[in-house]
Every structure is written in structure tokens, then in C-alpha cells.
Amino acid sequence: GNSVTQMEGPVTLSEEAFLTINCTYTATGYPSLFWYVQYPGEGLQLLLKATKADDKGSNKGFEATYRKETTSFHLEKGSVQVSDSAVYFCALRPGGSYIPTFGRGTSLIVHP
Amino acid sequence: DAGITQSPRYKITETGRQVTLMCHQTWSHSYMFWYRQDLGHGLRLIYYSAAADITDKGEVPDGYVVSRSKTENFPLTLESATRSQTSVYFCASSGTSSRRETDTQYFGPGTRLTVL
Numbered sequence: 302g303n304s305v306t307q308m309e310g311p312v313t314l315s316e317e318a319f320l321t322i323n324c325t326y327t328a329t330g331y332p333s334l335f336w337y338v339q340y341p342g343e344g345l346q347l348l349l350k351a352t353k354a355d356d357k358g359s360n361k362g363f364e365a366t367y368r369k370e371t372t373s374f375h376l377e378k379g380s381v382q383v384s385d386s387a388v389y390f391c392a393l394r395p396g397g398s399y400i401p402t403f404g405r406g407t408s409l410i411v412h413p
Numbered sequence: 414d415a416g417i418t419q420s421p422r423y424k425i426t427e428t429g430r431q432v433t434l435m436c437h438q439t440w441s442h443s444y445m446f447w448y449r450q451d452l453g454h455g456l457r458l459i460y461y462s463a464a465a466d467i468t469d470k471g472e473v474p475d476g477y478v479v480s481r482s483k484t485e486n487f488p489l490t491l492e493s494a495t496r497s498q499t500s501v502y503f504c505a506s507s508g509t510s511s512r513r514e515t516d517t518q519y520f521g522p523g524t525r526l527t528v529l
Contacts, residue, residue, distance in 0.1 A: 333516070335517070337518075337520075342522075342523075343522060343523070344503050344505075344520030344521050344522050344523050345456075345503070345505075345518070345520045346519075346520065347517045347518075347519075350517065390455070390456070392518075394516055399444050399463070399507060399516055400446075400458070400461060400471075401516075401518060403455060403456045404455065405454070405455035406455050406456075
């Protein structure tokens with residue numbers, strides 16, 4: 302079956318630190334990959350996505366590259382801000398299906 | 414630009430009562446979903462729907478009922494609420510495209526349900 306594994310949180314960083322949140326997946330075929338972000342008290346919203354191998358998704362300074370050889374889609378940001386504090390979800394949507402699979406989420410806490 | 418809305422945002426009820434959570438989207442998306450979010454479990458899919466009058470069970474459907482008589486609405490009913498159904502419930506929708514690369518999910522703001 303399909304699955305997404307994310308690093309356990311919380312991840313605690315100081316402002317301007319480098320961020321990596323690891324995500325690996327198992328899926329048949331060629332899934333689309335997503336990162337969603339959930340700010341406190343809100344629903345999830347799309348942060349970035351990639352639809353084929355070697356694609357790089359980017360938004361708001363965050364980046365992730367679709368690595369088929371390592372089945373990974375790690376999220377990175379060069380310099381985090383306090384406003385980036387949120388829960389980040391990695392997800393996949395299998396080819397031919399409209400039902401996504403989500404990871405369990407990784408909480409990010411950024412201190413001033 | 415209403416997008417996707419949920420009501421109520423907060424609900425407190427008692428064990429055994431019937432509760433209905435509403436979800437409405439203005440994009441005419443074909444697909445709609447209900448999730449619950451609990452600490453330690455992440456998001457779990459309760460029910461989903463591919464179109465009006467087409468619904469199917471997700472990972473945790475027991476104790477819940479859905480209907481979809483209109484494309485834009487997807488209510489979730491707890492027939493007899495239990496304390497284990499205390500959770501935050503999210504509705505989501507996605508587009509009709511058959512192209513695998515475009516189906517982003519759009520989430521509502523959530524309903525926080527407490528069952529006493």
C-alpha cells in the first residue's frame with residue numbers, strides 16, 4: 302500500500318537557522334508529492350508540490366525535490382522565521398487515484 | 414471568494430446525541446473528504462465522495478454517516494456521539510481533473526467537537 306513517513310517532531314530552531322524536515326514515501330507507480338502547512342487553529346494549506354521525478358517545488362522560501370531513487374521529498378528552508386512555526390505534512394497522491402495519503406505531521410517551533 | 418467553509422466551528426455535545434457537521438464548497442469540486450485530526454494519529458480519512466450521490470468509506474468510518482445530495486455540500490453526521498469522537502474535523506475538496514499532477518486538496522478551517 303501507500304505510506305508516508307515523516308521525521309518525528311517537534312523540531313525546535315532559532316530564527317535564521319536552516320530547516321530540513323525529512324519525508325520518505327512508499328507508493329506504486331508515479332505519485333504526486335505535496336507539502337502542506339497547518340498554522341495554529343487553521344486547516345491545512347498547500348505549501349508546495351511536485352508531480353514527477355527531479356521536479357523541485359518551491360514557495361515562500363521552502364523547497365523540496367522529488368527524488369524517485371531514494372523515494373524522498375525532504376522539505377528545506379535556508380533561514381526560518383518565527384512565523385514559520387506550524388505543523389508540516391508530507392503527502393502523496395498515487396497516480397490514477399484521487400485519495401491522498403498523509404504523513405503524521407511534523408511540528409516546527411522557531412524561537413526568536 | 415468563500416472557498417470551503419465548515420460549521421459550526423466549535424461544538425460541545427453529550428454522549429448519545431446526534432450531531433451533524435456541515436461542509437460547503439463554492440468551487441464545484443467533484444471530490445470531497447472528511448478527516449479527523451487527533452494527537453498521535455495525524456489526519457485520518459473518515460469518508461470521501463467522488464461526486465453527488467457517490468460516497469465511500471475511508472480508514473475510520475464507524476459511527477459516522479455522510480450524504481452528498483448536492484455537489485457543494487458534504488455533511489457528516491455522528492449518529493450517536495461517543496467520547497472517542499472528540500476531535501477536530503476537517504473537510505476538504507479537490508478538483509475534477511483526471512491529470513494526476515493537479516489535485517491539490519483544499520481544507521476548511523475545521524470543527525472542534527467535544528463529546529462529554
